[in-house]
Amino acid sequence: MNVPSVTRASGPRPDANRASIVTNVATILSPFLVGFSAVTWLWTQNRAEFGVGVIARPLIVVAAIALAFLVVFRLLAGRLGAASLVTSLGLVAILGYGTIVDVMTALTGRRSVGAMAAVRLVDIVILGVAIVVILVLARRGRSFDRTARFVGFVAAVVIVLGVVRPLGSVAEMSLGLDGAGAGLVDQGGADAAPEDLALPRVVPEIAPDDAAHPDVYYVILDGYGRADALATHYGFDNGPFLAELQQRGFVVADRSTSNYPYTYLSLASSLNARYLTDEIARGEPYRAYLSLIRSGSVPERFRDRGYRFDLIRSPWAGTSGSPLADELLGPSPPLDDEFEAALLDQSLFRGLVPQPSVADYHLAAFDALEAPSTDPRATFTFSHIVAPHPPYVLDRDGNVVLDTAALRGQWGGPDNERGYLEQLRFVNARLLEAIDRILAASTTRPIIVLQGDHGTWSSRYEVGIAHQVVEAERMSNLNAYLVPDEVAALLYPEITPVNTFRAIDRGLFGEPVLLLPDERWYGDGGPPSNLERYVPTD
Numbered sequence: 001m002n003v004p005s006v007t008r009a010s011g012p013r014p015d016a017n018r019a020s021i022v023t024n025v026a027t028i029l030s031p032f033l034v035g036f037s038a039v040t041w042l043w044t045q046n047r048a049e050f051g052v053g054v055i056a057r058p059l060i061v062v063a064a065i066a067l068a069f070l071v072v073f074r075l076l077a078g079r080l081g082a083a084s085l086v087t088s089l090g091l092v093a094i095l096g097y098g099t100i101v102d103v104m105t106a107l108t109g110r111r112s113v114g115a116m117a118a119v120r121l122v123d124i125v126i127l128g129v130a131i132v133v134i135l136v137l138a139r140r141g142r143s144f145d146r147t148a149r150f151v152g153f154v155a156a157v158v159i160v161l162g163v164v165r166p167l168g169s170v171a172e173m174s175l176g177l178d179g180a181g182a183g184l185v186d187q188g189g190a191d192a193a194p195e196d197l198a199l200p201r202v203v204p205e206i207a208p209d210d211a212a213h214p215d216v217y218y219v220i221l222d223g224y225g226r227a228d229a230l231a232t233h234y235g236f237d238n239g240p241f242l243a244e245l246q247q248r249g250f251v252v253a254d255r256s257t258s259n260y261p262y263t264y265l266s267l268a269s270s271l272n273a274r275y276l277t278d279e280i281a282r283g284e285p286y287r288a289y290l291s292l293i294r295s296g297s298v299p300e301r302f303r304d305r306g307y308r309f310d311l312i313r314s315p316w317a318g319t320s321g322s323p324l325a326d327e328l329l330g331p332s333p334p335l336d337d338e339f340e341a342a343l344l345d346q347s348l349f350r351g352l353v354p355q356p357s358v359a360d361y362h363l364a365a366f367d368a369l370e371a372p373s374t375d376p377r378a379t380f381t382f383s384h385i386v387a388p389h390p391p392y393v394l395d396r397d398g399n400v401v402l403d404t405a406a407l408r409g410q411w412g413g414p415d416n417e418r419g420y421l422e423q424l425r426f427v428n429a430r431l432l433e434a435i436d437r438i439l440a441a442s443t444t445r446p447i448i449v450l451q452g453d454h455g456t457w458s459s460r461y462e463v464g465i466a467h468q469v470v471e472a473e474r475m476s477n478l479n480a481y482l483v484p485d486e487v488a489a490l491l492y493p494e495i496t497p498v499n500t501f502r503a504i505d506r507g508l509f510g511e512p513v514l515l516l517p518d519e520r521w522y523g524d525g526g527p528p529s530n531l532e533r534y535v536p537t538d
């Protein structure tokens, strides 16, 4: 074996050439790794919600930006190392802005528009100065190769740490609603009628012009409480609104409770007309719930029957889209992909690309509800309106009092009752208008279901009220039905959302489907690991 010479006197040797090719490739790759690490890191923090496919397009965009920067700075600097380093710094400044702001917000406990703008300015200035200094030094002969490669190495470590996750995930489900997280769900609900779930029911297809099959509107009003709970906890008399509904033929289930205390559990259950089982909770739970909501068996069966399925989108991941929908109604965000929107929100461009506000979604939902369909087919319309649930963005007259695109906002606090009731009053008034327009435009009387996915959390929730009392408030939901007599005959005051479409399938379509025992599962805390079954004795 030849021992390689340590002298540098001789001319270029193959080994040295190979080594320099390898280091050059590493130098070129570094900024790509830096850009990729920002994308993969965000994904690993939200992997429960997003499949790995969502990162493909962002990776391509980041690679294109990195390549463009690299070419330009290579020309300006005259050296590869400097160009690589400057490109990496540029990508950190662009993609890391949101993280800096988030860390600052976490440290100071508040977020102001001024502070965010200041961080943006400082970010740009520091980057500009760094670019100028590095380019000047590079032109004077300074090599930045090692530094550039070191930055790439750090990025590679970030990517590996994110994928391997030796420390677990710190911020999983960060894009969720209601502290949505993993839920532990027992078999209890599924045990209720296993044979009923095991046998696939035949779906009777209906003729396109079948006048006996009405349009169906399933309207979830997030966090809309039952009348007696609103009276007890909010001092609000919802009787006049319910009387208006009854005048229009609605049946109000005035002892209704929700089956689950959180949006994602409740909708995963009601849109599939069954309780959630342990098998769902075992995988990657939150994503499992989301796909149960986005591809629920209830809309799927309506489609199988020949119905058209319109989804009125909400700003929340579960109901922002559906692979089953014939049409998505409501606002169209410029970035339709929620992961890409989150990535953009982490970047220097945060807030610069206008997203529809939460109020925009609410207002557009009512407009879409009452807009007549031109399709001759019967239509199943599902609308999840994240109101009167916080954030409290509208007053009773529909004026925007909080202009935010962030679906955040906590229950409780000194202003909770006032904000909740303002939004509730708006929902009531606007809903009656929409219902009247729907009724006026319908030749066959439609089915309309108005339902809270759960009840409220008043400010009393915060002050250590007994579990049982909080449970009663949280699970007491609005549940009102405009249905044909055959369905109305199956309703009763305590009916829960899991049975909504069982009653409709049986009453309207004559399907041999059983109603399930009405149970409610309550656990508090973000991920309700303490879900307990409550039987309807009270």
Ligand SMILES: [Zn+2]
Binding pocket: 178, 222, 223, 262, 263, 264, 389, 453, 454
């Ligand atoms: Zn909810």
